[in-house]
Ligand SMILES: [Fe+2]
């Protein structure tokens with residue numbers, strides 16, 4: 252594994268004198284287990300999810316070629332000379348309705364290419380919602396470039412926004428939060444985060460609202476990323492909705508965790524996000540195993556996108572799964588899944 256050289260990591264910027272110190276970072280207090288050994292995350296009325304962008308990049312062949320040329324899947328993402336023109340990004344807006352009718356909005360991930368994300372934000376009014384404080388926090392699923400490197404576009408509109416990260420973040424990701432420029436991969440954040448930074452300890456269930464919890468999973472991920480945090484919603488009279496960035500932990504592990512540990516987890520309702528099944532290539536027996544394994548949860552709505560390869564979505568349709576369709580616009584490559592600018596409602 253290559254280490255980041257001092258030349259690659261240029262500088263940490265202190266803008267406005269508000270560099271994030273360790274004192275600002277807090278670890279979320281996890282829920283306590285009930286006598287049953289399960290955790291009660293409460294219930295919400297509904298969850299509406301707007302896909303701001305699910306398109307991680309434009310040209311997969313180019314992306315893979317650049318990764319291979321730089322040393323392969325174990326190479327640190329921060330030292331690979333990515334083509335900035337190939338960057339897009341993943342970002343979604345959650346609107347959860349509590350049982351009393353109040354709404355809570357937050358973002359999952361920031362996308363990658365800042366100019367691209369700016370356009371997406373303007374299209375969906377995310378800029379305005381960030382500025383007004385209507386978006387309560389930013390939940391970063393994992394450090395991957397297509398989920399995290401667009402951070403500046405969020406901070407530009409609200410540098411004080413609360414941010415959740417998995418406690419497994421590497422030092423480069425933490426530097427990035429404070430304001431940093433990495434020359435080789437063309438990644439920069441010129442705005443220092445000034446709000447609260449909350450870190451989720453892997454394996455713990457962290458209630459964010461009644462009916463919404465975040466859980467970080469610790470695992471090594473391709474191009475030297477570690478850990479991914481995902482969300483569970485418990486929708487009253489419907490069941491559990493699993494929401495992911497890339498789901499590198501696998502949808503089977505993610506759904507099993509809810510079934511084993513969360514009150515009501517035996518009743519799965521839906522899933523949203525990237526499922527990381529055949530993102531770059533054809534189906535194979537391992538990938539088939541995951542898709543077929545999803546049958547046991549009896550999901551009522553499967554709203555997958557991003558790193559769920561089209562072949563995997565086609566397989567789900569073939570198996571009769573309730574795949575939520577989209578419109579195939581704003582750069583999304585197919586209307587077979589929930590794409591850019593599309594919305595899915597769980598409630
Ligand atoms: Fe991704």
Ligand SMILES: [Fe+2]
Pocket residue numbers: 393395497499
């Ligand atoms: Fe990823």
